[in-house]
Amino acid sequence: MFRSLLRSTTSGSRSVLASHAALHPSSTLTSQLIAVRLLSTETRAAIQKAVDSSPMVVFMKGTPDQPQCGFSRAVVQIMELHGVIPEKVKTYNVLEDPELRNGIKEFSEWPTIPQVYVNGEFVGGCDIVLGLHQSGELEELLEKHEIIPKIPADAAPNPSS
Amino acid sequence: MPVSVEDLEKTLRSAIKVEYLEIVDESSGCGESYRILVVSDAFEGKGTLARHRFVNEILKDYISQMHAFSQKSLTVKQYQATLN
Numbered sequence: 001m002f003r004s005l006l007r008s009t010t011s012g013s014r015s016v017l018a019s020h021a022a023l024h025p026s027s028t029l030t031s032q033l034i035a036v037r038l039l040s041t042e043t044r045a046a047i048q049k050a051v052d053s054s055p056m057v058v059f060m061k062g063t064p065d066q067p068q069c070g071f072s073r074a075v076v077q078i079m080e081l082h083g084v085i086p087e088k089v090k091t092y093n094v095l096e097d098p099e100l101r102n103g104i105k106e107f108s109e110w111p112t113i114p115q116v117y118v119n120g121e122f123v124g125g126c127d128i129v130l131g132l133h134q135s136g137e138l139e140e141l142l143e144k145h146e147i148i149p150k151i152p153a154d155a156a157p158n159p160s161s
Numbered sequence: 162m163p164v165s166v167e168d169l170e171k172t173l174r175s176a177i178k179v180e181y182l183e184i185v186d187e188s189s190g191c192g193e194s195y196r197i198l199v200v201s202d203a204f205e206g207k208g209t210l211a212r213h214r215f216v217n218e219i220l221k222d223y224i225s226q227m228h229a230f231s232q233k234s235l236t237v238k239q240y241q242a243t244l245n
Contacts (some may be wrong), residue, residue, distance in 0.1 A: 069229075109212075109214070111221065111224040111225060111230065112216065112224070112230055112231075124213065124232065125213075127213070127233065128213060130211055131209060132209075151203075
């Protein structure tokens with residue numbers, strides 16, 4: 001249904017950082033350790049490109065069809081509830097890519113997954129997205145960036161009998 | 162070394178004036194997954210994301226050891242409103 005339409009990285013396809021790793025093979029242990037611990041310019045650029053590539057970008061554990069964590073699943077459920085347009089969303093499975101899993105935490109300066117970006121800006125994790133959903137701000141944000149269709153002004157705001 | 166409730170409480174209270182605090186270990190005692198509620202007027206004037214980043218910074222050494230962490234950060238007034 002909706003979930004299978006969301007574009008996401010699946011095993012067998014290259015993740016956002018796979019091509020970067022191939023360009024910089026590290027021969028020494030030290031350089032490998034440094035590569036793991038610091039967010040390199042290339043990794044940062046790759047992630048920046050990913051967050052700018054789509055109106056909504058979600059870094060999660062698992063895929064929309066098969067989330068691998070309750071918080072990631074909750075974010076997907078909220079997105080489905082709002083009816084996000086699949087073509088406007090890109091998801092990345094951090095479990096497939098340890099470099100991304102660490103890199104995104106450094107990039108966003110945020111310690112946990114999932115992480116939601118809208119219009120290239122970090123929005124928050126599961127708690128924040130849930131809070132925005134409950135306050136109505138998420139719907140506004142998604143409408144503003146055309147991730148969900150706007151409801152026409154003359155339509156009834158509430159179900160009517 | 163798993164993170165204890167005491168670790169989190171001590172660190173928070175020494176960083177900001179905490180009016181009310183709830184720390185729930187959601188990993189059944191393993192110290193790996195925590196959900197917290199922090200009530201403090203240190204949050205006054207900060208938006209939600211700023212509050213979360215603020216708390217994340219205070220607890221960052223502990224959060225990096227956890228599998229999962231979620232928080233609710235309210236001012237005293239906001240918390241009192243939830244009690245009514």
